[in-house]
Amino acid sequence: MxxxxxxxxxxxxxxxxxxxxxxxxxxxxxxxxxxxxxxxxxxxxxxxxxxxxxxxxxxxxxxxxxxxxxxxxxxxxxxxxxxxxxxxxxxxxxxxxxxxxQVTPPTAPDWTGWFEVLNLLAGTGMVVGSLLLGIRYWPRRPRYTALGVLLAAWVVYPALLPAGGLTNPVGYLIAAAVPATIGYVLWTERRERVRLLLGRRWPRRVGGLALLAFAGFFAFSAGSLTLNPDLGVGMSGEGFVRLFRVGSPLVYWPALEFYVPAIPLAGYVSIGTVLLTLILGGLITLNAASITQQWQVTREVDSGGASVGAVVSSGATACCCCAPAMYGVVGAAFGTAASPVYWAFMDPTSPVGGLFFAGAVSMLLWSFLRSTDPVGETDDDASTGGGTCAAPTA
CATH class of the missing domain: 1.20.1280 (Monooxygenase)
Structure with a gap:
């Protein structure tokens, strides 16, 4: 035998x-x-x-x-x-x-003037929706409602303040509060699961590779890294490293710009881009590690449950949360007719980029929570014993 x-x-x-x-x-x-x-x-x-x-x-x-x-x-x-x-x-x-x-459209169309109104409507809808869902399904988990309101503030912030609020302290507060709230949700509800995943060799390795892959893709698609530098103003053809400011996300962040002509490689690293990478990349890492752990234990994928949902949401996030990547795909398919997509994503007063970010965070966090609790209990389920675990304290 x-x-x-x-x-x-x-x-x-x-x-x-x-x-x-x-x-x-x-x-x-x-x-x-x-x-x-x-x-x-x-x-x-x-x-x-x-x-x-x-x-x-x-x-x-x-x-x-x-x-x-x-x-x-x-x-x-x-x-x-x-x-x-x-x-x-x-x-x-x-x-x-x-x-x-991708080719940048030369001028913005007239209809971009409606972006501020649409931004306010989108933010208001997110706040109302977060409050209603929190009251209906998770009255004892106000952290969910708080996260929804903070994501709404992230979306609507550039349209509320003069000059996009690039120097307003409120922008820094929102940028810090969103990852802090995400961390609080994970710590309160899934800290043992996170410890388990980080303690296992293969989930940790796969999660690390997922983080590196997303960080590389995000750097190129967000425009903070390029292999085709534009040798225009301020680019003499000689390598350099210098400090400057980047107005994204939400506010100005200190950044380190560099150019390596031998590759050629140009780009910048800012506190803001690192923050976005850690938020989205961290959630993708947890989903990838959770899927790997399930595959190791069961040797199969739950086709109707949370694992496939985590894969789909992670893939959708990687493809859609980066505006230049989305415009590049649409531009390749439709040519110059895709210029409205560029302005919808790249105009700072447009709600589209913020909505994609808020949707990506919500999908990834939901898929990870659901992958460790497939029933997806509400506070009503927990109070009647219908869920898989007791509702954690707020």
Missing amino acids: AGMQTTGETGGRARWIRRSIPAAIVAFVTLQIVPGVQAHTGTAHAGTPHWVLLVFVVVGLAAGGLSVRLLRADRSRYYSLPVLVVGLVLILFGSIGLVEI
Whole structure:
């Protein structure tokens, strides 16, 4: 029997190697087709049509979904990893290429004047919705309502104050209160789960890789890192490192700008971008670690429950929370007709960027809480004993 198992394992490894060869070929071809990011004009980037980069992203997303499907089938578990790697490579090169090739529309349309009104309406709706949901479902968990109100303040803040409130202390207070409230929710309700995930080797490793991948993607898609620097004003062609200010998110933050002409690589690191990366990347890390832990324990994915929801919400966040990446994808598909999307995301008075951020935080936090409590109890469930655990104290 032992000999038969050894033969089976050897055959499985051989099949895995054979199936990995096409994946390696695809990854190699991708690296050759999508060369280093360089100067671009028109509908091609470094000799590569824009639609090809968009196809890379779509195929990469499909490969990620296929890898989850293969992982659910025990006999196909050997094939899921190479498929996932190929998908990540395709998404990485395609998305970075789309971000680097986008063309900024020259002038803002007249309808952007309505952004402030829409911003106020969106913020008011979020506050009212948070209060109603908190009263109806979680009357003993005011932290949920507080987080909803703070996210609404994040959305509406640029439209309420003169000059976008870039120097107002209230902006710094909101920027600090949002991650503090998220941390309080996690500490109050799932601190033991977080400790468990951070204490396990594979969940910790997968979560760390997810954080690094998101940080890299976020840096390129948010414009804080580029491989195609614009040698215009203030860019003499020589490398430099200098201090300056960045007005995002919400307020001015001290930043360190750099340019390395040998690569070429340019960008900046600010306290604000680090804050956003830690908020979104931290939630993605927890979701990735939780999914890994479940797969290790059960060896399967709950197709109707929280794990798939966490995967979907994490993927949607990575793709949609970064405005330049979204505009790059839409621009590759629709060309100059996509310029309204640019202004909808990039205008500081527009509610779209803030709503995407608030939605991403809500989805990721909800998916993590639900992945550790699939029933998704309310305070009513806890009081009647219908939930899976007692409601934590506020």
